[in-house]
Amino acid sequence: MTAISKLVDARTGAPVPDADPFAPNPRQLVDVDHPGATLSREQVDARTGGVWRFRELVDPGLPVGEEVSLAEGDTPLLDCPDLARYAGTDQLVVKHEGRNPTGSFKDRGMTVAVSRARHLGHQVLACASTGNTAASLAAYASRAGLRAAIVVPANATASSKLSQAVAHGARAVQVEGDFDAAMGLVLELARAGDVALVNSANPWRVEGQKTIVFELLAQLGWDPPDWFVFPAGNLGNAAAFGKALREARALGWIERLPRLAAVQAAGAAPFAESFARDFASLEPVTAETIATAIRIGAPVSFPRAVAGLRETSGVVLAVDDAAILDAKAAVDAAGIGAEPASCASVAGARALARTGRIRPGERVVCLLTGHLLKDPETTLAYHEGRLGPADRANAPVQVPAELEALRGALQGR
Ligand code: F0G
Numbered sequence: 001m002t003a004i005s006k007l008v009d010a011r012t013g014a015p016v017p018d019a020d021p022f023a024p025n026p027r028q029l030v031d032v033d034h035p036g037a038t039l040s041r042e043q044v045d046a047r048t049g050g051v052w053r054f055r056e057l058v059d060p061g062l063p064v065g066e067e068v069s070l071a072e073g074d075t076p077l078l079d080c081p082d083l084a085r086y087a088g089t090d091q092l093v094v095k096h097e098g099r100n101p102t103g104s105f106k107d108r109g110m111t112v113a114v115s116r117a118r119h120l121g122h123q124v125l126a127c128a129s130t131g132n133t134a135a136s137l138a139a140y141a142s143r144a145g146l147r148a149a150i151v152v153p154a155n156a157t158a159s160s161k162l163s164q165a166v167a168h169g170a171r172a173v174q175v176e177g178d179f180d181a182a183m184g185l186v187l188e189l190a191r192a193g194d195v196a197l198v199n200s201a202n203p204w205r206v207e208g209q210k211t212i213v214f215e216l217l218a219q220l221g222w223d224p225p226d227w228f229v230f231p232a233g234n235l236g237n238a239a240a241f242g243k244a245l246r247e248a249r250a251l252g253w254i255e256r257l258p259r260l261a262a263v264q265a266a267g268a269a270p271f272a273e274s275f276a277r278d279f280a281s282l283e284p285v286t287a288e289t290i291a292t293a294i295r296i297g298a299p300v301s302f303p304r305a306v307a308g309l310r311e312t313s314g315v316v317l318a319v320d321d322a323a324i325l326d327a328k329a330a331v332d333a334a335g336i337g338a339e340p341a342s343c344a345s346v347a348g349a350r351a352l353a354r355t356g357r358i359r360p361g362e363r364v365v366c367l368l369t370g371h372l373l374k375d376p377e378t379t380l381a382y383h384e385g386r387l388g389p390a391d392r393a394n395a396p397v398q399v400p401a402e403l404e405a406l407r408g409a410l411q412g413r
Contacts, residue, residue: 079215124149126189134161136167137198227349227358230366235300257312315352328340328394339372357376
């Protein structure tokens with residue numbers, strides 16, 4: 001740890017200098033703070049460089065040149081009138097994190113955590129994952145020349161994500177249990193000193209993920225939207241976005257905060273359930289949803305995710321699998337495309353508009369967290385009608401290799 005950054009209790013802000021970010025204690029999560037860090041809007045506007053454009057607010061103590069980077073960040077903001085019509089909002093833009101090097105937002109946190117891990121001399125990095133964190137860790141560890149161990153739930157991880165991890169050379173372990181079981185095991189391994197943990201319980205991951213919000217604010221000319229809607233699983237993003245907005249206001253970048261809206265899948269919604277009880281407690285559930293990326297029943301970052309929701313008059317809601325698949329079909333049909341979990345954000349915006357919480361004239365940004373190609377099994381199953389009624393079903397057809405048969409197929413016969 002450098003003199004510039006310090007570890008603090010995520011809930012109380014009290015210094016905890018002896019905490020190890022790479023072996024987190026889930027009962028006392030820590031944040032990294034950078035006292036006295038400054039960065040002006042003008043400096044940001046004058047720079048390029050994705051996550052590391054914000055280095056003063058992310059890891060100011062990392063020597064320049066030591067970044068383990070694959071050119072992450074700088075993701076597009078896409079105005080989408082078709083999706084605004086679908087959601088019933090006057091305006092809707094998406095920030096597409098699927099455009100990151102490994103196809104998900106995880107790369108933002110991973111560049112920071114892996115850079116810091118290598119700087120500190122860690123050799124074996126590990127994560128539990130529903131797939132995207134695994135793919136990201138595998139790529140960044142390879143880039144860094146370090147070893148990666150990824151632990152994913154057997155039979156509940158999209159094959160494209162597992163194949164990414166394997167391709168990049170990670171040791172891949174499929175546990176016969178769900179994500180929450182895998183997470184518990186990896187936390188224990190890290191506490192025992194076997195591996196360095198780079199899940200979002202590690203505060204360096206959170207530092208990188210803050211840049212989603214920083215970059216969004218810069219892209220909007222420092223004029224925040226009314227709503228920022230995102231899918232929520234393990235709650236690393238929820239924690240990161242609250243911290244980012246707090247810092248952006250403290251730096252004088254913005255005066256008004258957007259309302260955060262965290263959207264969960266109905267079968268994996270302990271945060272939404274907790275919100276309904278004013279965050280009195282978190283009651284873990286056995287999670288089930290088609291959106292395997294957010295199939296999480298005991299989110300580790302719950303204690304530090306609450307503040308951001310409170311401070312922004314935020315909301316947490318749940319949408320069912322049918323709504324997620326319908327929103328995904330709309331996102332895909334708009335030519336943008338994203339994986340199922342990502343589209344919970346658009347389904348959530350639609351639900352908020354329908355119930356009058358998003359009001360006419362309000363500006364909405366939806367976060368798309370992962371690329372369309374992350375979960376081809378689910379996309380095809382939807383379009384082939386194997387997941388139940390599908391309003392936008394568009395199944396491929398197979399024909400003999402004959403001209404008339406092809407003509408017939410093109411004419412829909
Ligand atoms: N969207 C996608 C595509 C994800 O992969 C995840 C989490 C989330 C949303 C939820 O983000 O956990 O910060 O609330 N995926 C993790 C993984 C759990 O292992 O890849 P969160």
